[in-house]
Amino acid sequence: MPYTSVGRQIVLLGAGRVAQHLGPALWRAGHTVTHVWSRTPASAQQVATQIPGALPITSLDLQAVPAAELYILCVPDGAVPAVLAEAVFPAAALVVHTAGALPLAVFAPYAGLRGGVLYPLQTFSPGRLIDWPAVPFCVEAATPADEALVAAVARSLSQVVELVATPQRQQIHVAAVFACNFTNHLLGIGHALLQEAGLPFTLLEPLIRETVQKALAQPPFTVQTGPAVRHDAATLDRHRALLLGHPQWQQIYNQLTASIQAT
Amino acid sequence: MPYTSVGRQIVLLGAGRVAQHLGPALWRAGHTVTHVWSRTPASAQQVATQIPGALPITSLDLQAVPAAELYILCVPDGAVPAVLAEAVFPAAALVVHTAGALPLAVFAPYAGLRGGVLYPLQTFSPGRLIDWPAVPFCVEAATPADEALVAAVARSLSQVVELVATPQRQQIHVAAVFACNFTNHLLGIGHALLQEAGLPFTLLEPLIRETVQKALAQPPFTVQTGPAVRHDAATLDRHRALLLGHPQWQQIYNQLTASIQAT
Numbered sequence: 089m090p091y092t093s094v095g096r097q098i099v100l101l102g103a104g105r106v107a108q109h110l111g112p113a114l115w116r117a118g119h120t121v122t123h124v125w126s127r128t129p130a131s132a133q134q135v136a137t138q139i140p141g142a143l144p145i146t147s148l149d150l151q152a153v154p155a156a157e158l159y160i161l162c163v164p165d166g167a168v169p170a171v172l173a174e175a176v177f178p179a180a181a182l183v184v185h186t187a188g189a190l191p192l193a194v195f196a197p198y199a200g201l202r203g204g205v206l207y208p209l210q211t212f213s214p215g216r217l218i219d220w221p222a223v224p225f226c227v228e229a230a231t232p233a234d235e236a237l238v239a240a241v242a243r244s245l246s247q248v249v250e251l252v253a254t255p256q257r258q259q260i261h262v263a264a265v266f267a268c269n270f271t272n273h274l275l276g277i278g279h280a281l282l283q284e285a286g287l288p289f290t291l292l293e294p295l296i297r298e299t300v301q302k303a304l305a306q307p308p309f310t311v312q313t314g315p316a317v318r319h320d321a322a323t324l325d326r327h328r329a330l331l332l333g334h335p336q337w338q339q340i341y342n343q344l345t346a347s348i349q350a351t
Numbered sequence: 352m353p354y355t356s357v358g359r360q361i362v363l364l365g366a367g368r369v370a371q372h373l374g375p376a377l378w379r380a381g382h383t384v385t386h387v388w389s390r391t392p393a394s395a396q397q398v399a400t401q402i403p404g405a406l407p408i409t410s411l412d413l414q415a416v417p418a419a420e421l422y423i424l425c426v427p428d429g430a431v432p433a434v435l436a437e438a439v440f441p442a443a444a445l446v447v448h449t450a451g452a453l454p455l456a457v458f459a460p461y462a463g464l465r466g467g468v469l470y471p472l473q474t475f476s477p478g479r480l481i482d483w484p485a486v487p488f489c490v491e492a493a494t495p496a497d498e499a500l501v502a503a504v505a506r507s508l509s510q511v512v513e514l515v516a517t518p519q520r521q522q523i524h525v526a527a528v529f530a531c532n533f534t535n536h537l538l539g540i541g542h543a544l545l546q547e548a549g550l551p552f553t554l555l556e557p558l559i560r561e562t563v564q565k566a567l568a569q570p571p572f573t574v575q576t577g578p579a580v581r582h583d584a585a586t587l588d589r590h591r592a593l594l595l596g597h598p599q600w601q602q603i604y605n606q607l608t609a610s611i612q613a614t
Contacts, residue, residue, distance in 0.1 A: 166583050189578070189586040209558055211576050213565060222557045250554070259548040260555075262590045266600075267541030267555050268562045269577030270607045271534050275563070276571035276614070278530030285522040291513070292523075292530050293567055294485045295473055299531045300538070300563050302476060304556055308539035313474050314532030315452070320429050323452040327525045336610045337529075343606050344533045347599045351539070 095119045096241060099150065100142075101171060102162030103131035105212040106186055110162060111139045113220050117244040123153055148175040158241060160206060161185040168194060177201060182234055188261030191254040192228050204229035204238045207257060208246075211268055220245045226252035226260065277337055309351055316348040359504060362386045362413065363405075364434060365425030366394035368475040369449055373425060374402045376483050380507040386416055411438040421504060423469060424448040431457060440464060445497055451524030454517040455491050467492035467501045470520060471509075474531055483508045489515040489523065540600055572614055579611040 095118040100107050103126035111121050121142045126132035132144030145153060148171065155178040163171050165187040172194070177183060183195065184204035195203025205228040210218060225242035227249060229235040235251060242249040252260065275296065279289045302311050315323035324345060331338035358381040363370050366389035374384050384405045389395035395407035408416060411434065418441040426434050428450040435457070440446060446458065447467035458466025468491040473481060488505035490512060492498040498514060505512040515523065538559065542552045565574050578586035587608060594601035 164581060164583065165578070165586050166581075189589050209554060211558060211561055211565070213574055213576070216561070216565060218561075219557065224554045224557065248554075252550075256548045256550060258589065258593060259544055260550060261586075262593050262604075263541040263544035264555060264558055265577055265579075265590060265604075266537045266544070268558050269575065269579060269611070270537050270603075271559070272562055272566050272571050272575055273607055273611050273614070274529045274533050274537065275566040276575070278526040279566075279571050281522055281526035281529070285519045287515075287519060287523060289567075289570075291472060291487045291511075292527060294482065294487065295527055295531050296534070296563060296567065298474055298479070299535055300559060302474070302479060303535050303538040303542075304552075304559065307552075308535050308542050311476055312532070312535055312539070313476070314528055315428070316528075316532060318427060318429075320427065323428055323524075326452050326521065327528060330521060330525050336606075336613060340533075340603075340606050340610055341525075341528075343599075343603050344536055347603060348532070348536050350599060351536070 094240075096158050096237075097122055097154075097156040098158045098160060098241075099123045099125065099153070099156040100135070100160050100162055101125045101148075101175070103128070103135040104162060104164065105214065106208070107135050107162035108138065108214070109212045109218050110160070110186070110208070111135055111142065113218070113245055114241075115139045115141075119241070119244070122156055125150075150175060150177050150181070155181070157182065158237070159183040161187075165190055172198060172201075182229075182237065184229070184238055188226075188264065189258055191258070192230065193254070195230075202230060202234050204234050205254075205257065206238050206242060207252075207261075209260065209264065221247045224248040224250065226250055226257045228252060228254065228257065274340075277340070312348060312351070314348070316345040319349065357503075358382045359421050359500075360385055360417075360419040361421045361423060361504075362388065362416070362419040363398070363423050363425055364388045364411075364438070365430075366391070366398040367425060367427065368477065369471070370398050370425035371401065371477070372475045372481050373423070373449070373471070374398055374405065376481070376508055377504075378402045378404075382504070382507070385419055388413075413438060413440050413444070418444070420445065421500070422446040424450075428453055435461060435464075445492075445500065447492070447501055451489075451527065452521055454521070455493065456517070458493075465493060465497050467497050468517075468520065469501050469505060470515075470524075472523065472527065484510045487511040487513065489513055489520045491515060491517065491520065537603075540603070575611060575614070577611075579608040582612065 098121050121139045123143050123145045124132050124136040125145045136142040136144040182202045184206040207226040209224040223246050227239045361384050384402045386406050386408045387395050387399040388408045399405040399407040445465045447469045470489040472487040486509050490502045
């Protein structure tokens with residue numbers, strides 16, 4: 089972990105996958121996570137036990153516990169406004185969210201708060217280790233001083249910390265949906281099609297790895313291969329016929345083929 | 352390279368990316384590529400010079416050169432029928448194609464030929480090294496003896512050789528289009544969206560790598576993340592608005608979101 093000059097007192101709000109990964113990482117980076125909040129006592133408890141010294145809480149009256157230097161919202165994007173509306177923070181508390189898509193302006197209605205963003209550009213799943221030093225963090229805050237504080241916390245975890253304004257961060261987020269969430273769905277379709285034929289997904293592994301290596305080495309549009317870019321009508325028709333039993337996948341096939349051909 | 356008991360005499364038909372990669376690999380595996388055919392003299396010459404001992408030819412009268420034990424068609428899928436119709440092979444020549452989507456029956460009109468398939472499940476691009484021992488080969492032929500010969504050639508290159516009938520191979524090919532060609536296009540959209548925001552694609556690299564690692568470790572549908580699977584309507588709307596300038600990508604966004612939510 090990078091050297092961190094000052095460990096911060098931090099409260100985590102949320103007990104989902106981001107909190108489960110971020111909490112222990114903050115502790116290992118030298119910070120003190122004093123409390124983990126969740127509406128569900130068992131969830132708050134479960135995350136708090138993973139972080140030495142952390143206490144579970146279920147009340148959003150955060151004036152009832154010692155003030156922290158940083159409150160990190162790890163709840164689902166859609167829950168952020170409700171949690172902000174309900175929570176009672178100490179005066180002038182610094183509160184950041186961890187969402188790619190939410191604007192900094194989500195804090196605007198709360199004049200008593202200093203708002204900010206600490207967005208880790210990674211996908212978090214139970215049981216998977218995160219290579220924190222390589223995870224890009226997008227940081228934003230309303231003042232240079234708060235930006236510096238949030239960036240310092242990010243730099244205590246990662247070597248890739250960028251100050252990114254809301255519109256750029258939202259563009260990153262939609263790009264990540266294409267490159268990560270949608271890519272996973274396509275890999276899932278590939279997996280399902282092989283399973284139907286009684287074949288193991290491992291057959292596609294070298295091809296998938298090479299595809300990604302190549303796309304990271306050169307702009308992906310410049311290295312496109314396959315029947316769509318070749319305008320190989322006979323193969324395209326054969327594939328559409330094979331997908332007759334999966335109308336939704338056939339539509340995706342047509343849409344992506346058209347987009348490749350229009351690029 | 353795996354041990355190969357008998358090097359074969361092979362003629363390559365085609366001088367594109369598959370021939371450029373496969374020709375030298377066959378030579379390194381102990382085979383003799385006697386001739387490389389292309390309609391374009393410079394292309395035949397260019398590939399032949401990469402394979403010690405190989406001669407370029409531009410005539411499809413293959414009775415004019417010494418008979419080979421194996422003729423490998425590396426032309427685009429769409430060109431296979433025309434090349435087969437035009438070529439004059441020695442009697443009972445063993446001719447294989449390297450296409451994922453073409454049926455073995457493409458050889459049916461040519462009673463004088465023994466047809467087969469040698470399909471390497473990999474994407475080939477200029478300048479990229481192929482890890483041949485890991486490339487799965489799908490092999491098919493009309494008789495067990497020919498299947499054994501083609502499989503032996505495949506095994507001289509790779510440790511992953513499967514006997515796969517046409518319908519299964521075609522299913523593998525459509526799965527590969529989703530997992531490789533379409534994935535590359537989505538990565539390209541992610542690249543383009545970041546470029547618009549003046550941000551480097553490397554920001555997404557850890558996320559892309561983790562996405563693929565995860566999808567190869569567990570069935571991808573079971574580890575889906577993102578706003579679609581969370582039914583996060585506010586984020587979905589925000590993303591659709593960001594994509595207004597790219598109607599085709601917005602359609603892909605809607606289609607993939609619907610498919611994720613239906614899975």
